[in-house]
Amino acid sequence: xxxxxxxxxxxxxxxxxxxxxxxxxxxxxxxxxxxxxxxxxxxxxxxxxxxxxxxxxxxxxxxxxxxxxxxxxxxxxxxxxxxxxxxxxxxxxxxxxxxxxxxxxxxxxxxxxxxxxxxxxxxxxxxxxxxxxxxxxxxxxxxxxxxxxxxxxxxxxxxxxxxxxxxxxxxxxxxxxxxxxxxxxxxxxxxxxxxxxxxxxxxxxxxxxxxxxxxxxxxxxxxxxxxxxxxxxxxxxxxxxxxxxxxxxxxxxxxxxxxxxxxxxxxxxxxxxxxxxxxxxxxxxxxxxxxxxxxxxxxxxxxxxxxxxxxxxxxxxxxxxxxx
Amino acid sequence: xxxxxxxxxxxxxxxxxxxxxxxxxxxxxxxxxxxxxxxxxxxxxxxxxxxxxxxxxxxxxxxxxxxxxxxxxxxxxxxxxxxxxxxxxxxxxxxxxxxxxxxxxxxxxxxxxxxxxxxxxxxxxxxxxxxxxxxxxxxxxxxxxxxxxxxxxxxxxxxxxxxxxxxxxxxxxxxxxxxxxxxxxxxxxxxxxxxxxxxxxxxxxxxxxxxxxxxxxxxxxxxxxxxxxxxxxxxxxxxxxxxxxxxxxxxxxxxxxxxxxxxxxxxxxxxxxxxxxxxxxxxxxxxxxxxxxxxxxxxxxxxxxxxxxxxxxxxxxxxxxxxx
Numbered sequence: 001x002x003x004x005x006x007x008x009x010x011x012x013x014x015x016x017x018x019x020x021x022x023x024x025x026x027x028x029x030x031x032x033x034x035x036x037x038x039x040x041x042x043x044x045x046x047x048x049x050x051x052x053x054x055x056x057x058x059x060x061x062x063x064x065x066x067x068x069x070x071x072x073x074x075x076x077x078x079x080x081x082x083x084x085x086x087x088x089x090x091x092x093x094x095x096x097x098x099x100x101x102x103x104x105x106x107x108x109x110x111x112x113x114x115x116x117x118x119x120x121x122x123x124x125x126x127x128x129x130x131x132x133x134x135x136x137x138x139x140x141x142x143x144x145x146x147x148x149x150x151x152x153x154x155x156x157x158x159x160x161x162x163x164x165x166x167x168x169x170x171x172x173x174x175x176x177x178x179x180x181x182x183x184x185x186x187x188x189x190x191x192x193x194x195x196x197x198x199x200x201x202x203x204x205x206x207x208x209x210x211x212x213x214x215x216x217x218x219x220x221x222x223x224x225x226x227x228x229x230x231x232x233x234x235x236x237x238x239x240x241x242x243x244x245x246x247x248x249x250x251x252x253x254x255x256x257x258x259x260x261x262x263x264x265x266x267x268x269x270x271x272x273x274x275x276x277x278x279x280x281x282x283x284x285x286x287x288x289x290x291x292x293x294x295x296x297x298x299x300x301x302x303x304x305x306x307x308x309x310x311x312x313x314x315x316x317x318x319x320x321x322x323x324x
Numbered sequence: 325x326x327x328x329x330x331x332x333x334x335x336x337x338x339x340x341x342x343x344x345x346x347x348x349x350x351x352x353x354x355x356x357x358x359x360x361x362x363x364x365x366x367x368x369x370x371x372x373x374x375x376x377x378x379x380x381x382x383x384x385x386x387x388x389x390x391x392x393x394x395x396x397x398x399x400x401x402x403x404x405x406x407x408x409x410x411x412x413x414x415x416x417x418x419x420x421x422x423x424x425x426x427x428x429x430x431x432x433x434x435x436x437x438x439x440x441x442x443x444x445x446x447x448x449x450x451x452x453x454x455x456x457x458x459x460x461x462x463x464x465x466x467x468x469x470x471x472x473x474x475x476x477x478x479x480x481x482x483x484x485x486x487x488x489x490x491x492x493x494x495x496x497x498x499x500x501x502x503x504x505x506x507x508x509x510x511x512x513x514x515x516x517x518x519x520x521x522x523x524x525x526x527x528x529x530x531x532x533x534x535x536x537x538x539x540x541x542x543x544x545x546x547x548x549x550x551x552x553x554x555x556x557x558x559x560x561x562x563x564x565x566x567x568x569x570x571x572x573x574x575x576x577x578x579x580x581x582x583x584x585x586x587x588x589x590x591x592x593x594x595x596x597x598x599x600x601x602x603x604x605x606x607x608x609x610x611x612x613x614x615x616x617x618x619x620x621x622x623x624x625x626x627x628x629x630x631x632x633x634x635x636x637x638x639x640x641x642x643x644x645x646x647x648x
Contacts, residue, residue, distance in 0.1 A: 027469035078432060082425040101406040101472060104428055108402060109465040111432065115439060116458045119451065126451065127443065134440045141433040145351035148425060 002311040003049040007058050007065075011044035014066055020113070030094045030106035031113070034073050037089045043068040043173060046315075047180035050194060053308040054184030060122065061183040064129055067117030068176045071133070074110040075140055075172075077103055082148065111137075125183050132182070136175040143168025150234045161239050162203065170202025193298045200295035201316050204288050208320060210235040211284045214272055226268035232257050236287065237280050241271075244278045292320065326635040327373040331382050331389075335368035338390055344437070354418045354430035355437070358397050361413045367392040367497060370639075371504035374518060377632040378508030384446065385507040388453055391441030392500045395457070398434040399464055399496075401427055406472065435461075449507050456506070460499040467492025474558045485563050486527065494526025517622045524619035525640050528612050532644060534559040535608045538596055550592035556581050560611065561604050565595075568602045616644065 015035055020028050044065035048058030051065075058065075079085075080093040081103050087093065095103035118133045119126070146164040150156050177198040181191050213228040214237055228235045245253055256262065256270050275281060299312055339359055344352050368389035372382030375389075382389075403409075404417040405427050411417065419427035442457045443450070470488040474480050501522040505515050537552040538561055552559050569577055580586065580594050599605060623636055 024466055024469040024473060026473055027466055078428055081428060100424075104402055104405060105465055105469055105472075107432075108435065109462055111435060112458055112461045112465065116455075116462075119454050119458070123451070127447070130443050130454070131440075134436055134443070137436045138433055138440075141429055141436065142348055142351055145348045145429055148429075149348060149350055 002314060003052050003058070003308075004045050004311060004315050007048035007052070008041050008045040010058070011041040011048065011065060011069065012038070014062060015041070015044075015069060018066060018070075026098075026102060027106055027109055030077075030098055030102055031110050033091075033097070034077055034094060034106075034110070035070065037091050039069075039073070039089065041069060042319075043072055043176040046173065046198070047176040049311070050177050050180035050186075051184035052180075053304050053311075054181055054186045054190075058180070061180045063117045063120035064133075064179050064183060065176070067114045067120075067133070068172065068179070070110060070117060071114035071137060072172060074107050074114060075144070077107040077110065079144060081107075082144070121183055128182055129179055132175050132179060136171050139167045139171045143171075155242075156234050156239055158236070158239055158243065161234065161236060165206040166199060166203060169206050170199045173202045174198030187303065190302050190304070193301045196298040197295050197302075197312065197316075200291045200298065201319065204291035204295060205319055207236050207284060207288045207291065210237055211281065211288065213237075214268075214275065215281055226264070226272075229268050229271050230264045236284050237275060238271075240283050241275055241278055241280050244280070244283075245274070249274060249277070288320075292316070326638060327376050327382070327632075328369050328635060328639050331372035331376070332365050332369040334382070335365040335372065335389060335393065336362070338386060339365070339368075339393060342390060342394075350422075350426060351430055351433055354401075354422055354426055355434050357415075357421070358401055358418060358430075358434070359394065361415050363393075363397070363413065365393060366643075367396055367500040370497065370522070371500040373635070374501050374504035374510070375508035376504075377628050377635075378505055378510045378514075382504070385504045387441045387444035388457075388503050388507060389500070391438045391444075391457070392496065392503070394434060394441060395438035395461060396496060398431050398438060399468070401431040401434065403468060405431075406468070445507055452506055453503055456499050456503060460495050463491045463495045467495075479566075480558050480563055482560070482563055482567065485558065485560060489530040490523060490527060493530050494523045497526045498522030511627065514626050514628070517625045520622040521619050521626075521636065521640075524615045524622065525643065528615035528619060529643055531560050531608060531612045531615065534561055535605065535612065537561075538592075538599065539605055550588070550596075553592050553595050554588045560608055561599060562595075564607050565599055565602055565604050568604070568607075569598070573598060573601070612644075616640070 018035065020032055020035075022028060047061050047065035047068055051061035052058035076088060077094055080088055081095045081100055085093050086096045091097075093103070094106060098106075115133075118129060121129045143164055143166070146160070147168055150161075150164065174195045175198075178191050178195040181194045186194070210228065213235065214226065216225055227233075228238075232238070241253060242250070253271070253274055256267055256274075259267070262270075295316060296313065299309055299316075302309060302312075342359065344356055344359075346352060371385050371389035371392055375385035376382040400412060401418055404412055405419045405424055409417050410420045415421075417427070418430060422430075439457075442453060445453045467488055467490070470484070471492055474485075474488065498519045499522075502515050502519040505518045510518070534552065537559065538550065540549055551557075552562075556562070565577060566574070577595070577598055580591055580598075583591070586594075619640060620637065623633055623640075626633060626636075
């Protein structure tokens with residue numbers, strides 16, 4: 001078991017031990033519920049592992065690591081209200097189980113709890129960690145806003161889309177990695193490289209998520225195939241398709257997007273046929289490869305033992321479902 | 325003009341100059357809107373004034389002061405969603421002007437902006453300021469939760485009520501005062517006394533707010549007289565009345581509270597008659613006096629120039645509408 005896997009288990013244990021007040025229960029019960037639902041604990045594991053790589057112990061960054069996980073879960077809690085989501089990890093969402101007001105207020109309290117954890121870092125990194133954490137938190141809000149804007153925005157460009165997923169997803173992974181490195185005593189350049197690694201890996205992962213919605217053959221990705229297509233979601237695939245289509249194909253595509261009589265199955269088939277005609281799948285795979293290579297390039301530049309670099313690469317491969 | 329009044333003006337100017345990003349506008353426009361609506365800027369003024377009292381300049385605490393104001397406005401933004409309020413300071417609330425999702429997300433971003441401001445304090449007080457700020461932030465959430473719980477809770481006791489208003493309102497004023505003192509270099513005991521001053525003054529002020537709803541003779545308090553009574557709001561008056569009433573009076577009171585046919589005017593008259601019978605107004609005035617005296621007692625203990633103590637006392641008198 002490598003350090004990342006080891007710290008995933010430790011993060012899970014530490015989160016289950018995280019002492020949260022009981023009173024008022026209306027405020028704190030939903031927080032315990034959200035943190036108890038589980039998850040892969042990737043952010044805290046990466047934070048503790050990178051800290052370990054530079055200092056031979058991940059525990060220096062334990063509180064910051066849990067802080068990132070609590071912050072991440074706070075964003076899920078509030079996003080679920082905004083997205084009207086009723087299920088998260090097979091359990092009712094907080095606003096569904098309790099109500100919207102509870103979800104708003106418990107989310108607010110959760111963000112403060114996360115910030116309190118981010119204070120429990122060594123004095124010499126306190127200011128840097130706080131600045132990185134808050135900058136990242138604001139970026140996550142910006143990403144969520146862009147995502148919501150895209151729903152009603154007529155034209156979204158590929159650079160705008162990439163910026164949205166960078167902010168909404170990638171930067172929190174980067175910040176977790178970089179914080180661990182910072183607390184562990186990494187050099188400024190290593191902190192930058194590990195941040196870039198996380199950011200590019202996060203972009204590759206999100207693009208792969210888009211790709212798999214249309215091109216995955218099985219259910220292990222936990223999402224109905226074609227869900228994005230049915231919902232007219234502006235993914236990398238749809239945006240690229242809109243950008244590359246000529247007038248005639250655009251007409252066909254728009255008919256599919258606006259039709260109210262077409263079945264989901266037929267909509268998916270027709271839109272995928274258009275994607276195939278324009279080689280949108282390949283375009284997406286190229287982009288995934290591009291960001292994935294950038295991530296591995298940043299990884300190579302780290303002044304870390306090969307053994308530790310191998311662990312990060314192994315993590316990247318596993319995240320991307322690659323076995324080579 | 326004393327320092328508190330001077331810093332109220334400065335706080336207003338600094339808030340209007342506070343640089344907030346433009347993009348995405350859906351996220352940042354509501355924040356500019358909320359901060360532009362105005363307000364008395366009491367929290368930042370108190371923060372800067374106490375800093376001035378200990379260091380002869382309020383500017384050391386400028387960012388923290390603005391941070392407290394931004395945080396305060398964040399809580400108003402989210403509270404307005406929870407309370408379904410459509411107007412705040414004569415303008416539509418954010419969720420009314422935009423929508424609930426915008427209000428949630430802009431509020432989140434606003435809290436992060438507040439936290440970023442709270443980082444911009446001298447190194448030697450950074451950790452203390454952050455700890456105080458976050459502890460206070462969490463207390464404000466707890467107070468809001470208790471307030472919401474009280475709406476459906478059958479029995480609320482006076483100690484529970486006092487704890488709710490302490491958390492929901494008083495602690496943020498205390499923390500603003502104490503932070504200024506801390507940054508200004510006050511002793512630990514002065515920091516405690518100034519915190520107690522703020523807390524007891526906050527309690528006295530909130531109780532006076534309850535009192536004036538039933539007993540104010542004019543409109544200068546900006547609230548329809550008897551609004552709390554009509555809404556069955558569990559104020560100090562109603563809770564005391566429920567605690568002091570005998571079976572027969574309790575029956576009369578409950579009839580008023582549950583009647584759907586009674587007019588607002590008549591409900592106010594009948595309930596005030598019961599309050600008068602049980603001397604609830606006097607009870608409330610005694611409690612106001614109690615906390616007000618405690619506040620002045622803490623003030624006296626401060627090792628500050630008499631001139632500065634007089635300014636704080638003058639502020640307290642003005643806040644309470646006292647002219648003696």
